[in-house]
Amino acid sequence: MNLIDAGIVENRQALPGHWHVHARGLMGSWLIWLRCPDIVREAKPGQFIMVRCGPETTLPRPFSIHRVDGDHLSLFYAVREGGRGTTWLAGQKAGASAPIFGPLGNGFAIDPKARNLLLVAGGTGIAPLYFLAEHAVKNKLKVTLLYGTVDKNRYPVPGVIEAVAATEDGSVGEKGLITDLLPRFVESADQVFACGPMPMLRDMFNRQRELKLEGRPVQISLEVRMGCGVGVCYGCTVKTKNGLKQVCQDGPIFDLNEILWDELGLCPGGS
Ligand SMILES: Cc1cc2nc3c(=O)[nH]c(=O)nc-3n(C[C@H](O)[C@H](O)[C@H](O)COP(=O)(O)OP(=O)(O)OC[C@H]3O[C@@H](n4cnc5c(N)ncnc54)[C@H](O)[C@@H]3O)c2cc1C
Numbered sequence: 410m411n412l413i414d415a416g417i418v419e420n421r422q423a424l425p426g427h428w429h430v431h432a433r434g435l436m437g438s439w440l441i442w443l444r445c446p447d448i449v450r451e452a453k454p455g456q457f458i459m460v461r462c463g464p465e466t467t468l469p470r471p472f473s474i475h476r477v478d479g480d481h482l483s484l485f486y487a488v489r490e491g492g493r494g495t496t497w498l499a500g501q502k503a504g505a506s507a508p509i510f511g512p513l514g515n516g517f518a519i520d521p522k523a524r525n526l527l528l529v530a531g532g533t534g535i536a537p538l539y540f541l542a543e544h545a546v547k548n549k550l551k552v553t554l555l556y557g558t559v560d561k562n563r564y565p566v567p568g569v570i571e572a573v574a575a576t577e578d579g580s581v582g583e584k585g586l587i588t589d590l591l592p593r594f595v596e597s598a599d600q601v602f603a604c605g606p607m608p609m610l611r612d613m614f615n616r617q618r619e620l621k622l623e624g625r626p627v628q629i630s631l632e633v634r635m636g637c638g639v640g641v642c643y644g645c646t647v648k649t650k651n652g653l654k655q656v657c658q659d660g661p662i663f664d665l666n667e668i669l670w671d672e673l674g675l676c677p678g679g680s
């Protein structure tokens with residue numbers, strides 16, 4: 410896969426810098442638009458790209474494709490505390506370029522019979538789900554987005570998507586975890602798609618019966634640490650009911666029930 414020097418069209422803080430600092434160790438969320446027509450042409454919701462983040466990082470970093478528009482795609486990313494890659498990325502200005510390759514991974518699979526999609530996003534987990542939502546709305550599907558964050562700083566969701574919010578501090582929407590809203594919405598959904606921190610996804614697995622997810626198709630995007638992104642280093646390997654899988658090649662989208670969650674922390678890719 411070729412490395413492309415993608416022109417940076419825009420790179421700005423999308424949410425205030427204090428967002429998540431205390432609770433999650435993150436330092437603000439950013440939105441970058443890159444010009445890369447060849448990748449955009451092939452990109453599917455749920456796929457990701459690798460970004461070479463400057464001279465101080467050896468390994469490229471994976472980011473979900475957040476939106477596509479014409480020849481451009483965007484990434485919605487959190488700057489991690491002590492994160493050399495994301496700190497470098499946030500420091501890049503419009504007019505410069507970023508070395509990237511992709512699109513990578515399998516992407517979400519919408520069942521051709523599905524009419525109502527329920528999307529569950531925790532924090533920056535909105536990144537791949539936004540692309541999925543836009544794609545589904547364009548295809549005349551009904552989309553309901555449950556969007557949970559720590560506080561009121563949330564990525565703006567377009568009006569065509571029915572969005573229901575929950576915040577941990579209760580400053581917007583319901584107070585509590587976004588997963589707690591699932592029982593109210595899941596019954597009218599043909600398919601459920603989720604992306605968010607590992608504890609959120611693990612919670613969905615552990616509380617399936619209580620959350621009324623049992624027996625329903627639930628696709629998740631698994632954000633483990635990656636080395637190469639192209640199936641060479643095995644750094645992203647996770648244990649599943651169908652044997653060892655590489656998240657970069659076989660994923661990052663998996664069925665919620667395929668992952669052996671109890672084993673995840675023991676795998677090199679688990680975090
Ligand atoms: C398929 C895929 C898609 C992704 N999409 C997005 C996205 O759209 N937006 C986004 O913000 N991030 C996304 N990530 C996570 C992103 O790759 C990491 O945040 C990034 O690699 C961190 O690089 P860094 O050099 O700044 O941090 P590092 O120096 O690698 O780490 C800094 C700190 O952050 C922690 N950290 C790093 N990666 C993660 C992680 N995945 N989960 C929890 N803690 C982590 C480390 O443990 C460490 O404490 C995705 C990951 C994968 C695998």
Ligand code: FES
Pocket residue numbers: 634635636637638639640641642643644645646655656657658
């Ligand atoms: S990241 Fe290297 S094999 Fe998946």
